[in-house]
Amino acid sequence: MPSSTSSSPAYTIPIPSLLASASGAAVWLYTTAAILVALLALEQWVYKNKKRHLPGDAWTIPIIGKFADSLKPTMEGYMKQWDSGALSAISVFNIFIVMASSNQYARKIMNSPNHAEPCLVYSAKQVLLPDNWVFLTGKEHVDYRRGLNQLFTRKALGIYLGVMDSITREHLNRWLKAGADGKPQAIMYPTRELNMVTSLRVFCGTHIPDEATKEISDKYWLITLALELVNFPLAIPGTKVYRAIQARKVALAWLELAARKSKIAMAEGNEPECMLDEWVQILADPAWKGRREYSDHEMAMVVFSFLFASQDAMSSGLIYGFQHLADYPDILAKVREEQYRVRGNDIDKPMTLEMLDEMPYLKAVVKESLRVKPPVTMVPYKTTKAFPIADDYTVPSGSMVIPSFYNSLHDPEVYPDHDTLVPERWLDPKSSANTNPKNYMVFGSGPHHCIAIEYATMNIAVALATASVIMDFEHAITPQSYKVQIIATLFPQDGCMLKMSPRPRP
């Protein structure tokens, strides 16, 4: 009877069912624990099986692997990894990664499009959008890139040079004003701003307003911060990738507007003043044999890919260019001597391509500065199939393979006195530096090598040249000056403190 059963203590305290559920919970607990242990053991087995004899940790930290190290990378940590072997292994969030530090393996990865393709950093597809041209591979990539090469012809560079020259002067004069109190200034953020404004004006001219350059410049830092080798996997609010995506949306909206305005300006018969104009004009040229229609969005994505590829690398290259010149007064004196000579002592004379052609020493300084402190030390690739990279090792399909450039660029056999800035090594055609061009990997190698080598070196050259004639600068050395911080690219930890003052005219 229900009433009697319900009053029975044996039923109100259902001991047998409690026992049953306790043992059920225990079974559940033991089963879950057993599955977890099995999964963790499997994780280690998979790692060891992929790593085989390569140098690297014998065990991987469960689940996260070396995530903590990838959040705060250090040059010392990377160098330890590179020096541990020509190929070495790590794992982050179960992504198996093979680092390649020798010239031979680094070049092999970048020149094996059938086995590996660039994956940039983990967040790149979310930030750049998956349909950005930089993710194309094979013939599609070659064809698209062929069209974009037209944006870096000598004629186009001539247009960009004028823009770079005037913006650089304007910004350097601002730096001088900011440093008028004689106190050293960290040039890291001013350099990033100089570079962003230069890029946006070269790419979009006056097709974006000043407030857009300011907004993109301010927000771009959120994108830089998301450029970690491997990010937290979900782009949820509060994560770096989420913030970077919001910043990209703002930038793309302005860039689409610029593309639209450029098309209108060119249709009205105006002269090209920026990269977008040059592009629109090429597409309208009856002699142009390639594809003619690009939507505003597509053009904006290309410009955004250029911003993405250039902002951190160029800022790093510029900052170390300044630091190197300040640290090597003899080299700075030679740069100045060349400047005064080619400019005929007229320091206000706008720079032209013909003038740059007569400045071999300046070019050698830029090349050497980028070698000593390469802004991009490595470029992550992903294997699309098992990649027999060495006689005794095959990188499994779906792994990250990361060619690193640092050891190639600091190979003492090719670059004697490799940590010292020696521009002269580039002036002797028979030098080991010039006879081993394969070691100079500052701009990568293979089908995805930097599309803008001339552009990038020209921009750094213009900035250093102009600074050398309009200002005196002295490096205020701090304990952090020669320590490197890695925020996507390399920077001096103290942001490069310079004491700047106007230089008397010759």
Ligand code: HEM
């Ligand atoms: C000092 C400055 C720069 C350095 C050190 C640098 C370095 C590099 C490197 C190492 C790569 C990857 C190469 C590879 O995977 O083999 C690359 C690719 C690229 N760079 Fe640069 N870069 C610089 C400036 C620029 C600038 C100013 C732009 C644009 C105006 C640019 C646009 C690109 C693009 C679009 C790619 C991808 C090319 C492709 O996938 O076909 N870079 N760069």
